[in-house]
Amino acid sequence: MPLHPRLAGALVFYSSGAVLVLEIVGLRLVGPYVGVTLQTSSAVIGVALAAIAYGAWTGGWLADRIDPRRLLGPAMLAGAVTTAVTVPVVRYAGEFLRGTDAANVVMLALLALFLPAALLSAVTPLVIKLQLDDLAVTGRIVGRLSSVGTLGAITATLGTGFVLVRFLPSSVIVLLVAAVTAVIGLWLSFRFGLWVSRRGRVSMAVIGLGAAGLAAVAPTPCDVETAYHCASVTTDPNRPSGRTLWLNSARHSYVDLDDPKHLEFAYAQWITAVVALRPPQDVLHLGGGGFTLPRYYADTVRDQVVLELDEGLVALDRRELGLVTGPSLRVHTGDGRALLAREATDSRDLLIGDAFGHLVVPWHLATVELTRDVHRVLRSDGVYALNVIDGPGRRFVRAEAATVAQVFRNVLVISPPEALAGSRSANFVIVASDAPLDLAAITDAVARVPEPAAVVEARSWAGNAMILRDDHAPVDQLLSS
Structure with a gap:
C-alpha cells in the first residue's frame, strides 16, 4: 500500500532539505580549521553531492530487496545519530586536520557530511518505491517527488542562509536537525510496526545527549559565531x-x-x-x-x-x-x-x-x-x-x-x-x-x-x-x- 501522497511529499521535502542544511552548516563547521576558501567550498559541495549520489543509489538498491516500510524509520534514525555526532567529530578532528592542505580539507568535509547526507538521501528512493503501484503514472510520481525534493533543498538553502545562520550557532542547527530527524524516524518506525525497544530508545537518547554534551565541551575556536566568521x-x-x-x-x-x-x-x-x-x-x-x-x-x-x-x-x-x-x-x-x-x-x-x-x-x-x-x-x-x-x-x-x-x-x-x-x-x-x-x-x-x-x-x-x-x-x- 503506497504512502499518502502528502506524507510521501513531506518526507522527501524534509530529507532533501536536511541534506542542504547540513551542507551549508558543514562549511561553517570546517571553515575555522581549514579556512573559508574556494577549495573548502568545493570540497564541501563535492562531498555533499557524492553523499547524495551514493545515498540515492544505495536507497534504490535496498528498496528493490527489502520492503521500504522496514527501512524508512531506520534510515531516518541512523541519519539522526550520525548528524548528532557531527559537531564533536569535526571539532575534535579539526584540531588535528588544521591547515589548507587538500587532504585535510577533503577529510574534514567527509567527516562533517558524508554519512548523515548519504543516509538522508536514501529516503527519496525508498519513498518513490512505495508510491509506484501503477506503472501508468510512474513518470508523474517520480517527477512530482523529484520536484518536491528540489523545493525542499531550495527552501532549506534560503532558510539556512538567510534565517537560521543569522540567529542560531551552527552546533545548535545541527543538533536541531538531528532531533527532528530522530522524531520522524521514531514515528515512522511505530507507524510501520517496527517497534523500537526500550533499550533502543534509551540508546538513541544516550547518543543524542552524549553528542550534545561532547559538542558543548569539544574544543571550539569560537567565542562568537557571526553570520560570516x-x-x-x-x-x-x-x-x-x-x-x-x-x-x-x-x-x-x-x-x-x-x-x-x-x-x-x-x-x-x-x-x-x-x-x-x-x-x-x-x-x-x-x-x-x-x-x-x-x-x-x-x-x-x-x-x-x-x-x-x-x-x-x-x-x-x-x-x-x-x-x-x-x-x-x-x-x-x-x-x-x-x-x-x-x-x-x-x-x-x-x-x-x-x-x-x-x-x-x-x-x-x-x-x-x-x-x-x-x-x-x-x-x-x-x-x-x-x-x-x-x-x-x-x-x-x-x-x-x-x-x-x-x-x-x-x-x-x-x-x-x-x-x-x-x-x-x-x-x-x-x-x-x-x-x-x-x-x-x-x-x-x-x-x-x-x-x-x-x-x-x-x-x-x-x-x-x-x-x-x-x-x-x-x-x-x-x-x-
Missing part, C-alpha cells in the same frame, strides 16, 4: 591592554584598548608611515576587522567611513575591542564592493583595503574593475593602500600589483626584502596613486618602523603577472600554487 578575542599576556582578534582561527587584528596609536602588525606600521608623508582628511576603509587603523586615525582626520561585511563582527568590536563610532567614524555594513559603488566620486584622499576571508583577499575585491571604482572614489592626489598576504610563490601579490598598476600611474610594493625575493610568506602593502610617490621618502619612512621593509616599483617587480578581472580572478589557485 568564527570569532574570538584573546588578551596579550605581555600587554594587559592588548587584544587579538581571531577570525576563523587566523590572527586577524590587534588592538590596544588603552593606546589606539599602538600598532602591533608590521603592515599597519608600513601603511601609517607612508600615509604620514601625505596626511589625509577623508578616509575610506574597505574592511573593518578589529578597526585598528580607524581607531589610529580617529583623532587626526576629518571623516572616516568603514565598509564592513559582518555586522556581528562590528557588534563584537563594540563590546570587546573598544570601538566607538560617531559623526567622524561611521560604519556601513554590507558587501564592500556593493557599498563602494555608492561612494561619491572624488570624495576621499585615502582608501585602505584590508578585507580578508581567512587569509585571502576576496576575489571580487582584487580585480581591475574594483580598482577602477577605488580610483573613481579617490581624489586626483589620493592614495590607495592595499594589504595582501602571499607565500614564497608570490603569484597572487604580483598579479594584484599588476592589476592595480593597470589603473594607477604610480604603484609601489612594500614588504620585507626576503618576502619580495620569494624566500618566505609575508604581508605585502601595495601603495598606489596618480600623484607622484616619493620612493626615497617612502623607503626611508618604512625603514624606521620596528619591522623594516623594502620598497620596490610594482610594474618591474610584477613582470608579466596576470591581470585579475571579474571574468577571471583565480585568487585561491594563485595563492595555493
Whole structure:
C-alpha cells in the first residue's frame, strides 16, 4: 500500500532539505580549521553531492530487496545519530586536520557530511518505491517527488542562509536537525510496526545527549559565531591592554584598548608611515576587522567611513575591542564592493583595503574593475593602500600589483626584502596613486618602523603577472600554487 501522497511529499521535502542544511552548516563547521576558501567550498559541495549520489543509489538498491516500510524509520534514525555526532567529530578532528592542505580539507568535509547526507538521501528512493503501484503514472510520481525534493533543498538553502545562520550557532542547527530527524524516524518506525525497544530508545537518547554534551565541551575556536566568521578575542599576556582578534582561527587584528596609536602588525606600521608623508582628511576603509587603523586615525582626520561585511563582527568590536563610532567614524555594513559603488566620486584622499576571508583577499575585491571604482572614489592626489598576504610563490601579490598598476600611474610594493625575493610568506602593502610617490621618502619612512621593509616599483617587480578581472580572478589557485 503506497504512502499518502502528502506524507510521501513531506518526507522527501524534509530529507532533501536536511541534506542542504547540513551542507551549508558543514562549511561553517570546517571553515575555522581549514579556512573559508574556494577549495573548502568545493570540497564541501563535492562531498555533499557524492553523499547524495551514493545515498540515492544505495536507497534504490535496498528498496528493490527489502520492503521500504522496514527501512524508512531506520534510515531516518541512523541519519539522526550520525548528524548528532557531527559537531564533536569535526571539532575534535579539526584540531588535528588544521591547515589548507587538500587532504585535510577533503577529510574534514567527509567527516562533517558524508554519512548523515548519504543516509538522508536514501529516503527519496525508498519513498518513490512505495508510491509506484501503477506503472501508468510512474513518470508523474517520480517527477512530482523529484520536484518536491528540489523545493525542499531550495527552501532549506534560503532558510539556512538567510534565517537560521543569522540567529542560531551552527552546533545548535545541527543538533536541531538531528532531533527532528530522530522524531520522524521514531514515528515512522511505530507507524510501520517496527517497534523500537526500550533499550533502543534509551540508546538513541544516550547518543543524542552524549553528542550534545561532547559538542558543548569539544574544543571550539569560537567565542562568537557571526553570520560570516568564527570569532574570538584573546588578551596579550605581555600587554594587559592588548587584544587579538581571531577570525576563523587566523590572527586577524590587534588592538590596544588603552593606546589606539599602538600598532602591533608590521603592515599597519608600513601603511601609517607612508600615509604620514601625505596626511589625509577623508578616509575610506574597505574592511573593518578589529578597526585598528580607524581607531589610529580617529583623532587626526576629518571623516572616516568603514565598509564592513559582518555586522556581528562590528557588534563584537563594540563590546570587546573598544570601538566607538560617531559623526567622524561611521560604519556601513554590507558587501564592500556593493557599498563602494555608492561612494561619491572624488570624495576621499585615502582608501585602505584590508578585507580578508581567512587569509585571502576576496576575489571580487582584487580585480581591475574594483580598482577602477577605488580610483573613481579617490581624489586626483589620493592614495590607495592595499594589504595582501602571499607565500614564497608570490603569484597572487604580483598579479594584484599588476592589476592595480593597470589603473594607477604610480604603484609601489612594500614588504620585507626576503618576502619580495620569494624566500618566505609575508604581508605585502601595495601603495598606489596618480600623484607622484616619493620612493626615497617612502623607503626611508618604512625603514624606521620596528619591522623594516623594502620598497620596490610594482610594474618591474610584477613582470608579466596576470591581470585579475571579474571574468577571471583565480585568487585561491594563485595563492595555493
